[in-house]
Amino acid sequence: MTSVLVLALSIFSLGSGAAGVHYNRLGLVSRQNRAVTGDSYCSFKLCVNATVSGSTVQYELTPKDGSATPGWMAIGFGRSMIGSPMVVLWSNADGTVTLSQREADGYTEPKVVQEPDRVASLVQGSSSVANGNIKFSFTIPSDGKASQSIIWAWGDANPGSSNIDATIQQHRSMGSAQLNLAKDLSSTSPSTGSGSNGGNSNSGSSQHEQPLLPYQKLIVAHAIFCVVGFLLLLPVGALLARYLRTFTDVWFKGHWIIQFALAGPPIVVGIAMGIQAVVKAGVKHLDDGHKKWGIALFILYLVQCALGAFIHFIKPSKPGRPPQNYIHAVLGLLIIALALYQVRTGYADEWPKATGREDIPGANAVWITWAVLLPILYAAGLAFLPKQYRQEGAKRRTAGGDMDYEDDIRMIFRLFTTMSITLLDGGFGTTLEQIFHLNVSHRPLWSTKAVVDSPDVIVQAHLAFLRAGTRMLSTATYQSSYMEFERAGIHNRDTAKEIMRKSVELACQAREMFITEQQDQVGEQDIGIAFVMGPFGAGLDPPQEWEAVYPPPYGPIDNVPGSASRRNAFREGERELEDRSIEALTDFHRGRLEMFLEDDVGRKVWKKVDCFAFETIPLVREVKAIRRAVGKAFKGREDLAKPWWISSIFPGGKVPEMDLRSGNGEERLSVRDLVRAELTGDYPLPRGIGLNCTPLDSVPGLVNNFEREVCRLRDEGALTNPLWLIVYPNAGDVYDTVADKWVDDADDHVRGERMSSWAKDLSDVVRTAQVSGVWDRILVGGCCRTHPGHIDRLEKAL
Numbered sequence: 001m002t003s004v005l006v007l008a009l010s011i012f013s014l015g016s017g018a019a020g021v022h023y024n025r026l027g028l029v030s031r032q033n034r035a036v037t038g039d040s041y042c043s044f045k046l047c048v049n050a051t052v053s054g055s056t057v058q059y060e061l062t063p064k065d066g067s068a069t070p071g072w073m074a075i076g077f078g079r080s081m082i083g084s085p086m087v088v089l090w091s092n093a094d095g096t097v098t099l100s101q102r103e104a105d106g107y108t109e110p111k112v113v114q115e116p117d118r119v120a121s122l123v124q125g126s127s128s129v130a131n132g133n134i135k136f137s138f139t140i141p142s143d144g145k146a147s148q149s150i151i152w153a154w155g156d157a158n159p160g161s162s163n164i165d166a167t168i169q170q171h172r173s174m175g176s177a178q179l180n181l182a183k184d185l186s187s188t189s190p191s192t193g194s195g196s197n198g199g200n201s202n203s204g205s206s207q208h209e210q211p212l213l214p215y216q217k218l219i220v221a222h223a224i225f226c227v228v229g230f231l232l233l234l235p236v237g238a239l240l241a242r243y244l245r246t247f248t249d250v251w252f253k254g255h256w257i258i259q260f261a262l263a264g265p266p267i268v269v270g271i272a273m274g275i276q277a278v279v280k281a282g283v284k285h286l287d288d289g290h291k292k293w294g295i296a297l298f299i300l301y302l303v304q305c306a307l308g309a310f311i312h313f314i315k316p317s318k319p320g321r322p323p324q325n326y327i328h329a330v331l332g333l334l335i336i337a338l339a340l341y342q343v344r345t346g347y348a349d350e351w352p353k354a355t356g357r358e359d360i361p362g363a364n365a366v367w368i369t370w371a372v373l374l375p376i377l378y379a380a381g382l383a384f385l386p387k388q389y390r391q392e393g394a395k396r397r398t399a400g401g402d403m404d405y406e407d408d409i410r411m412i413f414r415l416f417t418t419m420s421i422t423l424l425d426g427g428f429g430t431t432l433e434q435i436f437h438l439n440v441s442h443r444p445l446w447s448t449k450a451v452v453d454s455p456d457v458i459v460q461a462h463l464a465f466l467r468a469g470t471r472m473l474s475t476a477t478y479q480s481s482y483m484e485f486e487r488a489g490i491h492n493r494d495t496a497k498e499i500m501r502k503s504v505e506l507a508c509q510a511r512e513m514f515i516t517e518q519q520d521q522v523g524e525q526d527i528g529i530a531f532v533m534g535p536f537g538a539g540l541d542p543p544q545e546w547e548a549v550y551p552p553p554y555g556p557i558d559n560v561p562g563s564a565s566r567r568n569a570f571r572e573g574e575r576e577l578e579d580r581s582i583e584a585l586t587d588f589h590r591g592r593l594e595m596f597l598e599d600d601v602g603r604k605v606w607k608k609v610d611c612f613a614f615e616t617i618p619l620v621r622e623v624k625a626i627r628r629a630v631g632k633a634f635k636g637r638e639d640l641a642k643p644w645w646i647s648s649i650f651p652g653g654k655v656p657e658m659d660l661r662s663g664n665g666e667e668r669l670s671v672r673d674l675v676r677a678e679l680t681g682d683y684p685l686p687r688g689i690g691l692n693c694t695p696l697d698s699v700p701g702l703v704n705n706f707e708r709e710v711c712r713l714r715d716e717g718a719l720t721n722p723l724w725l726i727v728y729p730n731a732g733d734v735y736d737t738v739a740d741k742w743v744d745d746a747d748d749h750v751r752g753e754r755m756s757s758w759a760k761d762l763s764d765v766v767r768t769a770q771v772s773g774v775w776d777r778i779l780v781g782g783c784c785r786t787h788p789g790h791i792d793r794l795e796k797a798l
Contacts, residue, residue, distance in 0.1 A: 046070070079149050086102045088101075103116075120139065153174040176213055216277075222271075235336055237254075426786035430784050432458075438450055459510045467514070472611075474530050481588065569659070593630070611687070613646075613726075631683045649692065655669045688725065693783040729782065731786045
């Protein structure tokens, strides 16, 4: 009977195989050959692999790509931190791994659950911390659900203890995901508890299929509204003002509509969405830089809107730009720059940290494009600045003109460009007398005589000015000329050249000593040397800088000794005589330059000079002569040319030269006549124009007149070159013409107050000129009776 049964079974077996009958249909296969199910998920920080094995699920946690070492990692089963059972794992110093089951009743540190509903067990063989290969594995009974909601968290700081109730610091990153535990994994390999490496797990399939959670949708809305408000509308409003302001007065209306009416609502909604997202996610407010800077940015925006309204509706009682205008401009640029920074940290840091998702595709490319494009667009708009400056200057000079048209961008442009202020020295000759007690007055050559007699004192005077803040030294050559050397008894021209050249060498020596004294904190490039020359009249006896009555051929033919004529200008019918005067003055000034240019020794010294200056020039025709002299001296020697300036004297705030076109000789030529002589025509243009040896109370009006005339020339297209403004007025001391000396009856306290007042008033002039848009650079210092004490106070005032 037994043999028959065995035979029957054998036949059945063969028949079944031949017929294609599968053993699994008969229920005769092992459980280990059943399909393996589970799912995987990768955030930017960690990967989670879940493998179902019967009634248990094995979870494996690994750092993403093995690129970081966690202090601890955790997953929880649920959608929120509150009330979700969690499994927290960390490695210990002895190579073991601690598994701690916890739960949180709020957004605080989760507490250990002593008797959890589902007990998790560490899979020792699959958990590893060796060689930087971090992998935590545990099993937990299945709750029978195919779809498993999980939360995850990552902490940078290791608890430092193997106790399951050890304190863990707040997570650095967190997120959530949805796992499909019914997904077939048989196409890979059966689960044996090892799982897959995070970098290779299903290409993050669950991650891409994971829908946005409610708080994540709020974050997306927050981002969209804030980007539209802060990074689209605010820059558009700024660009509109930059481009349209020189074409229409309507620009301001468009500016405030975009900045407030259009940008305001999305900004407010975006901030509200961000706050609600924090509430919905159940995390702390203001717990990182992005959240703190976001609120700060919103407050700055509200302050900016309020400040703009204040500026528009509350007008200052006196002309000029009040401080709030400059604050408004700086704040506007700051808000846009901070908005760029906020958006960058939002998508690059906050989004991955708050959601556990990867970086937003393409966001970085769009941000970089906009961050580069914005400055380019704004810089292109700066091409309208010259036109804007001219329009603003015209409005400013129109009585009762509406100053609303001016904009803070002029100040901002000047602050962030290379427009500079350079401190000149003070009155060199009067300093030698006041401070160093040399007697140089009433002598031919004046301070140049000290180059021969007291060269060490010259160096010390230069050093005193450098220590006070001077960064452009003037040579002691104001009265130097062949004519003046002959008056001083020096008839040898080679000797005259040596003295002139020595004045440059002494300035260079002082510069080198100062650089050494400052332990190389400044260099030669920081300290310039200007070779200075006074007017023809400075060498006359008595000097004629102020009245400018020159003898023929330098002046009218009847200006001869003993003559009652005291005119400094030619009449309408004396054009030929005036031309001869200009030629004579041309030869005079050219000869001074030739002292350096006509031989190799002189040219070598000349190369040490940074610029040259003609100062205290009283006559318009002498200005014309100087320009001709410069053109002739450097013709064929263009490689030796240097920047230069002309500064004029204004006794009583007026040009000294008479205007005999009116017939009575009481009128004077205007600043317009002077500026056109300086800046129009075919001869070389000076790099700088301005004034010196002039009372300080006349300076603000004169500088304004200079600016008006320069703007007119630019409007006419007659001038395109950048210009320096030259300003170095007198100290305000009184000269007694009867006693032929300076009045000096003040005590030290009064002198100190006068110096401080002088410095403050002059610095106000400079600041106003700095933001006028007319000047490329400002050189400011002092003239007669100003010494290092004045320059020190001026440097502090500026």
